[in-house]
Amino acid sequence: MLIPLILACSPTTDPKGTPTASSRDTALDLAAPAWSADDAVAAWDAQDIQAALELNATLGFAxxxxxxxxxxxxxxxxxxxxPSGGENFGSxxxxxxxxxxxxxxxxxxxxxSSVDGARQQSWTHVGDYKxxxxxxxxxxxxxxxxSSATVGTGLAEIDLKLRGSWIDAGSNMGWFRSGLSWLLLGLGRRDAEVGELTLDGGVTTGRxxxxDDVRFSTDPDCRIEGTLSIQGDDGHWYDWQAGCDGCGPTSLQGGEELGSIxxxxxxWAAAAMLLVPGLEPEVMDTGLEDGP
Amino acid sequence: MILLALACADGPATDSSSAPPEALHVPLSDELLLRRMSLDLRGVPPDLEDLDALEADPGQLDGLRDSYLDDPLLEDRLVAMFADRWHTRIDEFQVVYGDYDLPQDLEFAFARDVGEEPLRLMAWVAVTDQPWPAIVTTDKTRATPLLGQVWPVDYPEGEQGWQTVTWTDLRPPVGVLASNGLWWRYTTNASNMNRARAATLVRLLLCQDMLSRPVSLEGSVSLEDEDGTAQAIKNAPSCVACHSSIEPLASSLFGFWTTVEYNALESATYHPERESLGVAYLEAEPAYFGQPLSGLSDLGVAIANDPRFYRCAAESAAAMLWHREVEAEDFASIEELRQDFIQGELAYRGLLRAVTDTAEYRAGALADHATEEDLDREPTLRLLSPDQFASSLLELTGFSWTSHGFDQLANDKIGHRILLGGVDGYQVTRPQRDPGLTWTLVVERASQAAADYAVESELVGGGAPRLFLNVDLAHQPGDAEFTAELEQLHRRLYATRADEAWQSAVQDLWLEVEADEGPAEAWKAVVSALLRDPAFVGY
Incomplete structure (x- = not known):
């Protein structure tokens, strides 16, 4: 007896995935109508994640x-x-x-300033303007x-704290022209042999x-490493565990495994390394401008 | 005088013959019930045609009510009724028109559009008969051309007015939970961390007011001690009771976290990259009363699966139309409404229909055996809200009270909304139930202005007839046209037929003014008085 009742009240979903109210049996009216969403299963597969990551990378690295x-x-x-006040204006x-x-x-x-032969360069900018x-x-x-950087002989370090929303409709950089929102911390360093940048936090440029402690590096054997997540169209996050070979498993965040990509x-990773001082494009020889 | 009349009135005409002997509620007469339904569902009194149809066949009452539920005016009424509870129609948000370089004459329109956005979304779900959970699961919202200009939505080019749109900034499909208007009204800060927003959701969608729960702070830390308070929230039993639910819910709302308050760019846009901040800031994974959420995108469905959501929908719809808070004594009535709502495919119009069928809604008075408590709990005579008063004046006379782009009965910055018994969403959060001094003054001024407008535009200016259907300035008392005019005015304004004593009193007033100032001023005096009558401003 219970099974037919449960079936009679099972949730329904229309072909577009929109939850719809199910017909109800009066015996179960004390319960709430059951609603479903397509959230129990990943809407994306591994190839979708790869395509999204690659498409997003075409906007450049903020x-x-x-x-x-x-x-x-x-x-x-x-x-x-x-504006009155020059760079510190309130207009x-x-x-x-x-x-x-x-x-x-x-x-x-x-x-x-200079300390012990190393240049210390820092700048701070807060904007609430148009x-x-x-x-x-x-x-x-x-x-x-x-941005706080120290550049010395054979060693450079940078500490970045990046917050808020920024958009320049007149920019020739895709990520800047379409708008950027971030809350991101970065720590970078380079020496004579290798440079690396570790990022923690999020950025929205397009997607x-x-x-999550993702490390970019100039080391050709390990350009990227860490867990990089991207948000799908349905609002859910997909994780990619990047390995040094540029490959790694994907999964619905907190859910099913979706295969390796x-x-x-x-x-894109090389462009990220431009955040670390001293690694100018011609030195890097990435063939890049400052982004598309 | 009006105050006395309303305070001492026995209430509107009722149909005591149909009341069962033990019933607490004495039903209104059919025509006054029709007027109540029309004002509640359309914001204007019933047409003469509807009154004629009802008079010819009293069995048409429910059919007329159903036609009001199909009336395009229902959407505006729902917005107004939702506003009294959701409190989003405030006069000024943290982001204002000037932040978008909009001209000053759009100040009111901008704030009004922002505040109505979540309300319009819910009203749209209601009038299109989508299942009610769509208010927390749809990927749509509603926007005007003004909002389309400044918010990330795909407002259709060339359209006018409120349109259904989709957000273009990657916010999850969670209906009002993704509404800019809602979160611009309910802001947060670095110490509150979305907790107030979470409590607001629980209050508005589940009808549970966490802020009203008794909390013992005895032996607890001082609220001035921020670190100590943060620890107490996690460990002190008196705090944990609520915060164990609030923190995980708040944790799901960090996509609306702004790094610069008052900034238009930050406030207008959803920030998906900040969704996980709650875990860091609150040390709480997103969850809905113990049920883990992957983020905001799961929250709508979690609410839609919560039995309290449906009971709350029934409870708040009843409160809107009964014009009072729902109390424990109403449990059986609300439960019946809830079950009807669920069986009716969760169509909100069906719920409204069911509420208008209740004895509580149809009451014109309480029976003799009603206790003081009953009388205090159940108002059987309603006062027109500022929205209803304004829309009725507009419908009857064409008059709309505006100044510098502001609707004067819909704002408190330079207008009179609170003075007229309305809700501003901050200082006043419940509509006024009884007339007061400021209410009387605003009603008087608005009635005078509406009467002046109608007479000048129709009788003096020769405009299309709207309020006056029979007379011109040459007609005098005793003329058939004059008598017919008073009869139709009485019916349109009050839904009942005029008696001879009333006709005589109004004619005397008209003659007295006409003798000194002429017929136009006489009509202004008469109409102004009619619009202030308790039979017009009450229902």
Missing amino acids: NPESIRRSFLDFMTQDDGTC LKCTTESGYTFSGISIYQERS LTRPDGTSFESGGGLV AVYF CPALDT
Whole structure:
């Protein structure tokens, strides 16, 4: 008797996967209607994960230095009265003689010193602004960036704290033009032989990607290593355990195994290494510009 | 005078012959019940045609009610009723029109659109007869061209008004749980960490108010001690009771975490890369009352599978239409509504229909044996809300009270919403049930302005007839047209037929003013008085 009743009340799902109310038996009315979603099984397989990772990589690797340069480019338009305060401005809204508009608040500081022969360079930028060019394209921010680097003979280190949302519709970099949101920590170093960067946190450029202690390296034998997660269309996260050979197993986060993949991310990983000082593109010889 | 009239009124006409001897509720007469249904479901009094149809055949009452449930005006009414409970129609959010370089005359429209977004989503689910859990599982929301301009949604080009749209920023398909309007209203900060938002969800969707639970802080740490408080939340039994549920729920909401408050770019966009922050900040994996969640994307389905969600839907629908809080004594009625709701494929309009069938809804008075407690609990005469008053004035006279782009009966920045008994979502969270001094003043001014508008546009300006269907400025008391006009006004405004004493009193008022100031001013005085009558502002 129980089985027919349970069957009568089993949840139904329409062909598009939208939960629908099931017809109910009055004997079970004290229960809530059963709703299902396609969340119990992964909507993506391993190949979908690989395709998503590779597609996302075509936007390039977000680089705080590019954001800083974009901001400083705008500041060259400062005409002395707009924006008042120079790089540390608080402007309701003003337009320069050259037609650039500044609106919002900015804090920018950079510091440089030498200790024991090593250069210490750091900069901090907090933005809550909208800056608009005469052609109508805007650079908008809501967040903060901190970069602290030490560059010495044969050794360079960098500490990055990257937060908030940044978008520049006039940028020629895909990740910047389409908008970036991140909450990311980075620690990088290089010596004469190898450079590496470890990232912890998330970044959304096109798709959301999460780095759980992911290590990028200039070592051709181990360009990337760690757990890199990407969010699927259904909102669920898919993990890829990257191994030194660029391959590794995938899974629905906290769920089923989905098979191994070897996504083509070398170019992207090399672009990530541009975050570490001293590894200029021509030195790296990656064949890359600053991103697509 | 109005205050006295409403306070001392025996209540509207009732049909005592149909009340069973032991029944607590004495039903309203059919025409006043039709008026109540029309005002509740459409926000305007019933048409003359509907009143005629009901008079010819009282059996048509339920059919007319059903036609009101199909009326396009229902959507606006649901938005207004949901607003009284969800409190999202506030005057100013952390992000304002100026943050998007919008002109000042859009200040009200911007705040109103933001606040209505989650309410419009729920109303859309209701009027399209989608199963109610769609409010927490759909990938859609509703937006205006203004929101389409500043939010990441695919507002269709060339369209006008509220349209169904999809978010384009990768937020999970969880209906109102993914609503900017909801989270702009219910903000959080670095110490609260989404906990208040989680408690809000539990209150709005499960009808459980965690903030009202008794908490003993005796022997606990000082709330000024942030580290100690954080530990107490995890260990102190009096804290853990609620926080063991709240923290995991809050942990699922970090996609709406902003790094810069008040920033338009941060606030408008969902941040999927921050979803896992809750685990780090709260040390709690996302979960729904013990059931693990992979994140926000699972939360909607978890709520949809919670029996409390359906009981809450029934309870809040009853509270909206009964115009009072639901109490323990109502358990049987609410349970019946809940079961009807589930058997009716979870269609919200079916639930509304069922509520309007209840004796509580149809009551015009309470029986003689009602106790003081009953009388205090059950208001049988409702006061028009600011929304209903405004939409009724608009329907009858064409008048809308606006200033500098603000709807004056729908804001408190420069308007009079609270003064008229409304809810602003912050200072006032429950609608006023009884008339008050400020209410009287606003009703008076609005009635005068509406009367002036109707007379000037129709009788003086020769515009299309709207309020006046029979007279022009030459007609006098004693003319058949004059008498017919008063009759139709009485019916349209109050849903009942005028008696001779009323006709005579109104004619006397008209003549008195006309003698000094002419017929136009006489009609303004009459209409202004009619619109302030307890029979109009009550229902």
